[in-house]
Amino acid sequence: MSGVRTTSDGIIVVDTHYVRPNLDASHLIVDGGRAAFVDTGTQLSVPSLLAALASHDLSVDDVDYILLTHVHLDHAGGAGGLAAALPRARVLLHPRGVRHVIDPSVLVAAAKAVYGESKFVAQHGNVSGIAAERVAAVADGERIKLGTRTLEFVHTPGHALHHVCIVDRDSQAVFTGDTFGVSYREFDTAAGEFIFPTTSPSQFDPEQLHASIDRILAFKPRTAYLTHYGPVREVEKLGGQLHADIDEFVRIASRAANHPDRIEQMAVAIFDYLSMRLDEHGFSAEATLRHALLDGDVALNAAGLDVWLSRRST
Numbered sequence: 001m002s003g004v005r006t007t008s009d010g011i012i013v014v015d016t017h018y019v020r021p022n023l024d025a026s027h028l029i030v031d032g033g034r035a036a037f038v039d040t041g042t043q044l045s046v047p048s049l050l051a052a053l054a055s056h057d058l059s060v061d062d063v064d065y066i067l068l069t070h071v072h073l074d075h076a077g078g079a080g081g082l083a084a085a086l087p088r089a090r091v092l093l094h095p096r097g098v099r100h101v102i103d104p105s106v107l108v109a110a111a112k113a114v115y116g117e118s119k120f121v122a123q124h125g126n127v128s129g130i131a132a133e134r135v136a137a138v139a140d141g142e143r144i145k146l147g148t149r150t151l152e153f154v155h156t157p158g159h160a161l162h163h164v165c166i167v168d169r170d171s172q173a174v175f176t177g178d179t180f181g182v183s184y185r186e187f188d189t190a191a192g193e194f195i196f197p198t199t200s201p202s203q204f205d206p207e208q209l210h211a212s213i214d215r216i217l218a219f220k221p222r223t224a225y226l227t228h229y230g231p232v233r234e235v236e237k238l239g240g241q242l243h244a245d246i247d248e249f250v251r252i253a254s255r256a257a258n259h260p261d262r263i264e265q266m267a268v269a270i271f272d273y274l275s276m277r278l279d280e281h282g283f284s285a286e287a288t289l290r291h292a293l294l295d296g297d298v299a300l301n302a303a304g305l306d307v308w309l310s311r312r313s314t
Contacts, residue, residue: 004052009171009223013230014052016041016078019123019296022185024074027175027225028052029168031147036065037089038166038175039227040078043125049078050085060086064146068093069177070163071100072200073111073124075227080104080128091130092144094155095137096162102132138164156216158209159198165216172222173231179212181242182228186293189282195238196274197245198228200300202307206250213239248273253305262309267302274298 003015011027018024018041026049027038035058037049053060063086068076071093079101083091091101100107104127112120140155152167156179166175174180178198187194197209216224217239223231224238232238249270256265275290283290 003048004055007223007231009173009231011171011173011225011231012052012056013225014049016045017048018042018045018074022229025225025227025230026052028056029146029149029151030056030058031149031170033058033062034147035063036067036146036151037063037082038067038225039069039075039177040066040082041075042073042077042123043081043127044123045078046081046085049082061088063089065089065144066091067151067166067175068097068101069165069175069179069227070094070160071097071104071107072160072178073104073107073127075177076101077104077124077127080130081125083130083134084128089134091135092138092153093135094162094164095139098135098137101130101135103129154215156212157203158205158207158212159200160203163212165212167219167221169219172220173225174216174219174221174223174235175225176216177227179209180216180224180226180239181245182297183226183232183238184229184293186289187278187281187283191282192234193232193238194278194281194283195232195241195245196277196297197242197249198297198301199246199249199304199308201304204304204308206246206308209246210243213242249301249305253309257309257313263302263306266305267298270301271295271298 006012014026016024016026024041029036066089108127138153143150143152149170154165156163156165159178181195181197183193183195221235224235225231252269256262259265
């Protein structure tokens, strides 16, 4: 099946086909015939997720959980539609996110204000809520069983206050949502994997993000599964790079703080910094491809840094 692959850990990576290929993944964990999805993509992603189940000889009754790292719509916009198709599945997430999956109207209104009605519908479909009795909050350190596996939830603010990561101790893996940054497979070179932080609006906090990355590294994972995009293996090395990048993004923001067009200033500086790092990484593609792969993240990161600067000055 196109857009679906199984890793050496037995984790199924499903492309949600959000915006472009290899941008946004849902991860399907299967053990002893029981299954759980980690993140869902958008409402438009649901057919791909159900097809991935069928292609692995799993039925909708085999899915026990929909696990959400956070409620940003590229991660959780499809949770309502997927839950409607999976009658046994419970939806687990951070306590701060529970009300937003029961009633996503606030998230939808905010996204439509940014994208406009037509673009929002084209990219996200119609976002639906989930009955409250099917949704549960998870505490920091809470554990669940999936087949023989133990999955542990870790509260990891920094990207968002309502963010959790899911630790699969059996496979030495962590499902990191956006806390451990983004790493697009197009940037892989002989030097390995390329990673950078996501500081998108509106709850970016550098100190919290540093601490959350350290919490992930403390589990000594062999693999981090990123929603953007898929597994990365050099976890300790990549964590060090994320720490350095967060500090550089803060420096970029601080230098632009008093500029009348600081978002644009930050966006240019972030792109130039990441492009310099790509050069050092051995990525030789021209500027056109770099912009195609980076511009969306650069714009979101600059906007998030702008919100952080405003919050810091009040």
